[in-house]
Amino acid sequence: MHALIKRLDRLCHPFPGTHALGVAASAVALIIGLAWPTEGPATVNQNAATHSALPLNTLTPEPRQPKPAEPAFRVVRETVKSGDTLSSLFQRQALTAQDLIRVTANEGKKRPLSLLKVGQSVEFRYADDVLVELAVVQTPFHHTVAASDESGQWTIEERHRDPEVYIEHASGVIDSSLFLAGAKAGLPDNLIMEMANIYGNVIDFVYEIRQGDRFIVTFEKRYLDGEFIEYGNILAAEFINNKESFFAIRYTDSEGDTGYFDGQGVSLRKAFLRAPLNFRRISSNFNLARKHPVLGITRAHRGTDYAASTGTPVYAAGDGKVVFRGKKGWYGNLVTIRHGNGIETRYAHLSKFGRYGVGSRVKQGQVIGYVGATGLVTGPHLHYEFLVNGVHRNPRTILDKLPKAKTLPATEMARFAQVAEPLIASIEAQKNNAELALQTTGR
Ligand SMILES: [Zn+2]
Structure with missing residues (x-):
């Protein structure tokens, strides 16, 4: 009987430890809440905290069924600490070495x-104080579960669950930095960083960003049983930099390669990064850039x-080969990378x-050094040079001479357009909603 209930339960609830009626009920409430966003300009926050969410209809979960009687699992969750093994977790649970051998026999x-892995959760599930299941939480959506049947035989299976995925929009206006605007819009740091990465070859977030620049971003949020688990991918974004619009559309081509493209299918991955360092670490410098709107070259x-700050990672601006690495006069510690087309970049x-x-080949974005204050300087900073055939150039103004960005082939365009x-x-x-809101609030 016990085995039958367990099997039923497993069919309905692949993760027995995580469900409860209350969770199911709140999931339904949440889905309704998200599926019926309030509309109309009056309710749109002009600073655009995240608002309006639409469920992906294909992923909308089915209405929950009334549940059969629950098996009385007692779940004890262990977190893997440094030095832990499954054996030490078993010891903490006062289980024997024989138990461990039986559970892992068919591993x-x-x-x-x-x-x-350190930080991972392992669930010990007991029925009448007998261990009947062991679940290693690989991700919230994937558990490896060992389960025993009545005869004490243990089998191991991978249980997967699809998240409930919701799509949300957020928008913001840059006042002092992308991070502050993003935070004001309710976006977590990693999503803002992701947005900065997507645009990293198109916009220099230090020198080109302007007060009044705007962004709108469409992204996924993943839930399980109504509980928010994690942010997903950025699906699309528009960044308006100095009145110029840059769209970014996430697209996975028929080969399975994923990238971000503008509305015409031109990749946002360019041959060179606009700013060869993690701009997060320099956002405090924005005020300086604002005072000098056309800065860039000193x-x-x-x-x-x-x-x-000293220690900020410095990235290779483009693919190439390291041709110098060492001390050089006022440059201090210098790295020089040679790229194709007579282009050379220097990091001092x-x-x-x-x-x-x-002699090493480097790929764009690989860390080739760390910001410091070696050489002739008054404070820590990265001095970045971009040379074409030995002549210093502003990388922003010679885009036409750089290798052309990848464009989706004609065979992908119909599919791309659908996305x-x-x-x-x-x-x-x-955007129209946000503009209406701006007008009605008289800003
Ligand atoms: Zn300099």
Whole structure:
């Protein structure tokens, strides 16, 4: 009887430890709440905290069924600490070595139960004080579960659940920095960082960003049983920089490669990053940029200075080969990378080098050093130079000479349009709402 109930329960509830009637009920309430966003300009916050969410109809969960009698699992959750093994968790649970052998007997070569990571959760599920299930939480959506039948045989299975995915929009106006505007819009740091990465080849978030720049971003939120689990992908965004609009549409092509493209299917991945460092660490410098709207080049030393704290990672601006790494006069610690088309980039005043030595090939975004104050400087900053055929150039003004960004092939365009059009339309709708709100509040 016990086995039958358990099997029924497993069919209805792949993760027995996580359900409760209350959770199911609140899930329904939440779904209704999200599915019926309040509409109309009067309710749209002009600073645009996240608002209006639409469920992906394909992923909307079915109405919950009344549940059969619940097996009385007692669940004890252990968190894997440094040095822990499954064996030490068993000891903490006062289980024996024989128990461990029985549970893991059929584990197989991949050892999904025994190979634990620090921070991971492991659930011990007891029925009448007898261990009947062991679940290793790989992700909230994937558990490896060992379960015993009545005869004490243990079997292991991978249980997967699909998250309930909701799509939300957020928008904001830059007042002092992208991070502050993003935070004001209710976005978590990692999503703002992701947005900065998506636009990292198109907009220099230090020198090109302006007060009054705006963004709208469409992103996923993933739930399980009505409980928010994590933010998902950015599906689309529009960034309006100095009145110029930059769309970003997430698209996975028929080969399975995912990237971000503008409305015409041109990749936002360009040959060079606009600012070769994590701009998060320099956002405090925004005021300086605002005072000098066309900054970028300081003639005195032919390069762009990015003030940032010592230790800030410096990225290779593009794919290339390290041709110099060492001390050089007023540059202090310098890395020089040679790229194709006669282009060379230099990174000076570094406190430390990355792991790429002279002759190493580097890919865009790899850490080639860390901001410092070596050489002739008054404070820590990155001095960045961009040279074409030995001549210093402002990377922003020579875009035409750079290798052309990848455009989706004609064979992908119809499929791309199917993805892009509704996303762009929904962003436009959001924008109109926000503009109406601005007008009604008289801003
Ligand atoms: Zn400089």
